[in-house]
Amino acid sequence: MILADRLITDCHVAAMTEGGAPYGAIEDAAILIQGGRIVWVGPRADLPVHKAVETDSLGGRWVTPGLIDCHTHLVFGGDRSGEFERRLEGATYEEIARAGGGIVSSVKATREASEDELYASACKRLEGLKATGVTTVEIKSGYGLDHDSELKMLRVARRIGRDAGVRVRT
Incomplete structure (x- = not known):
């Protein structure tokens, strides 16, 4: 089980990973954050067992790495x-x-x-x-x-x- 301060859902992520979709795009993604750091990111369907203090929906927005x-x-x-x-x-x-x-x-x-x-x-x-x-x-x-x-x-x-x-x- 992953313990997290925050779960972010209803978003798309440009993960910048090699292979797959351009820019490592993950449609319908989820992000788990603990202590200000991302501890898991991936398709929402693959979300591991977790316990999050709060959950935020981004309404379909994109999340990208910091510039x-x-x-x-x-x-x-x-x-x-x-x-x-x-x-x-x-x-x-x-x-x-x-x-x-x-x-x-x-x-x-x-x-x-x-x-x-x-x-x-x-x-x-x-x-x-x-x-x-x-x-x-x-x-x-x-x-x-x-x-x-x-x-x-x-x-x-x-x-x-x-x-x-x-x-x-x-």
């Missing part, structure tokens, strides 16, 4: 969304830089931002990643371009790793 963003510059100051609009309207990177934009504006804003400001803006960006299934991020520095600013960015990235509910590698 990894292996190269993100999540921690930076400023907002360059206006530059994106200018690029869509035909402005060149050189024109944007001459107007005070581009990476130079990100470096300046990053250097001027406090750790708390960088943390708040990075966490906001991270929420978007988490909403799409990202469970691990590799956060790179790179917008400080001096020793103290780069260290400040790395401290913020590590703080995110402690607080944000995702795995963080710097």
